[in-house]
Amino acid sequence: MIPVGFTLQPEPAFLERCHAIIAAADYWEVAPETLWRQGSDGRLEPNGFHRQFAAMARRGRFFVAHGVGLSMGTAAAADAGRRRKWLARVRADHSTFGFRWYTDHLGASSVDGLAMTLPLPLPMTGAVARVVRRRLAQMQRVVGDVGVENNVAYFTLGDPLDEARFLMDCVRARGSHLLLDLHNVYTMAQNFGFDAAEYLRRLDLAKVIELHVSGGSDSSPAWLPSGRVMRLDGHDGAVPEMVWRMLEAVAPRCPNLRGVTLERMEGTVEEGDVPLLAAEMTRLRATLQRRRRA
Amino acid sequence: MKPGAWEKELAAAMRAADPVAAVRALHPGADADGVRMSALLVARLRFERLVRGSPAAEAWFDRDPADFARAFRRYHAEVAPRAFFPAGEAELFETWRASHVTPPLPARSRIVAPRHARRRRRAHR
Numbered sequence: 001m002i003p004v005g006f007t008l009q010p011e012p013a014f015l016e017r018c019h020a021i022i023a024a025a026d027y028w029e030v031a032p033e034t035l036w037r038q039g040s041d042g043r044l045e046p047n048g049f050h051r052q053f054a055a056m057a058r059r060g061r062f063f064v065a066h067g068v069g070l071s072m073g074t075a076a077a078a079d080a081g082r083r084r085k086w087l088a089r090v091r092a093d094h095s096t097f098g099f100r101w102y103t104d105h106l107g108a109s110s111v112d113g114l115a116m117t118l119p120l121p122l123p124m125t126g127a128v129a130r131v132v133r134r135r136l137a138q139m140q141r142v143v144g145d146v147g148v149e150n151n152v153a154y155f156t157l158g159d160p161l162d163e164a165r166f167l168m169d170c171v172r173a174r175g176s177h178l179l180l181d182l183h184n185v186y187t188m189a190q191n192f193g194f195d196a197a198e199y200l201r202r203l204d205l206a207k208v209i210e211l212h213v214s215g216g217s218d219s220s221p222a223w224l225p226s227g228r229v230m231r232l233d234g235h236d237g238a239v240p241e242m243v244w245r246m247l248e249a250v251a252p253r254c255p256n257l258r259g260v261t262l263e264r265m266e267g268t269v270e271e272g273d274v275p276l277l278a279a280e281m282t283r284l285r286a287t288l289q290r291r292r293r294a
Numbered sequence: 295m296k297p298g299a300w301e302k303e304l305a306a307a308m309r310a311a312d313p314v315a316a317v318r319a320l321h322p323g324a325d326a327d328g329v330r331m332s333a334l335l336v337a338r339l340r341f342e343r344l345v346r347g348s349p350a351a352e353a354w355f356d357r358d359p360a361d362f363a364r365a366f367r368r369y370h371a372e373v374a375p376r377a378f379f380p381a382g383e384a385e386l387f388e389t390w391r392a393s394h395v396t397p398p399l400p401a402r403s404r405i406v407a408p409r410h411a412r413r414r415r416r417a418h419r
């Protein structure tokens with residue numbers, strides 16, 4: 001049976017409300033950066049949630065790391081010092097959590113040494129793919145299995161459907177994997193008007209180590225001068241039916257799949273949302289059981 | 295284009311008065327709404343980082359959201375986002391504020407923004 005994971009968010013209300021879901025998960029996903037704070041000397045130090053989650057690491061379940069700050073596709077000299085500190089901190093965290101694998105987004109969250117935070121799209125060139133592979137190789141010296149997640153970008157620097165080819169170029173080395181986020185594919189397809197099935201057809205699903213399942217929401221028409229509504233990757237709503245159908249279609253075709261994670265953002269779970277989340281975890285397991293029987 | 299030159303252009307575009315024109319210099323076909331949305335989200339994530347790091351900024355926002363938003367827009371345009379964590383962002387903001395003619399930071403307000411509005415810091419993971 002493929003393990004089912006759930007995100008651990010550094011928020012007391014989230015952890016309290018989702019307690020039963022967290023307890024029932026086979027593994028936990030954390031974003032390492034959310035467990036750090038920067039000390040006055042610039043060093044990255046564990047915060048209080050780091051200690052809380054570290055105690056959970058001794059309970060028999062495993063952890064996977066899903067970072068947001070390594071900035072896979074950027075190589076500015078101005079960012080070199082930050083990257084070194086980041087990797088050193090991840091190394092220290094790995095000794096605590098024993099991450100089974102480490103993934104980050106295919107994007108640029110630090111651009112020219114500046115904090116964009118939102119992973120921005122990369123030029124889909126061979127030179128940038130080499131930068132991503134170099135970054136993955138650096139990370140691989142810390143955690144053996146590493147990977148890149150297909151991103152949500154609200155604009156692209158090329159044909160959005162071409163991202164599938166670019167992704168495969170980025171993860172072609174041994175030990176480099178693809179984290180396939182199905183809601184991200186859905187969101188990109190919605191916003192750019194392409195066929196999600198066509199995007200999936202262009203991927204080598206044998207490279208997929210993990211699947212992400214989540215929901216999102218639509219932007220307000222007031223946000224853009226055009227009044228256009230865009231699908232946002234907010235992890236703040238129910239998993240869309242289309243994403244469930246994608247999971248059913250894709251999971252059986254991923255021979256090296258090691259986990260499927262249900263993601264939800266902190267600050268988005270009220271008491272009334274918990275039954276839905278619990279039902280989504282149940283549906284996830286049922287879908288993967290059908291995969292096993294198929 | 296030299297390797298990495300796109301980084302300078304993209305970073306500048308996200309804080310430019312006209313981000314669409316700036317990004318289209320990199321890729322003429324870039325979706326205009328998508329560029330505007332990205333610039334908006336980059337600013338929003340910075341805003342959340344600041345409010346998490348600075349109780350004084352949070353109190354200012356609670357007391358007078360429109361006034362704080364005006365100040366934040368100027369700050370975002372004038373100061374490069376060199377801080378990756380809330381405390382660093384708060385320091386940058388305080389340095390900027392001290393060198394500008396802006397209202398003094400008010401004492402902490404009793405009005406508290408909804409928790410979820412303050413904590414959505416990784417809305418696009």
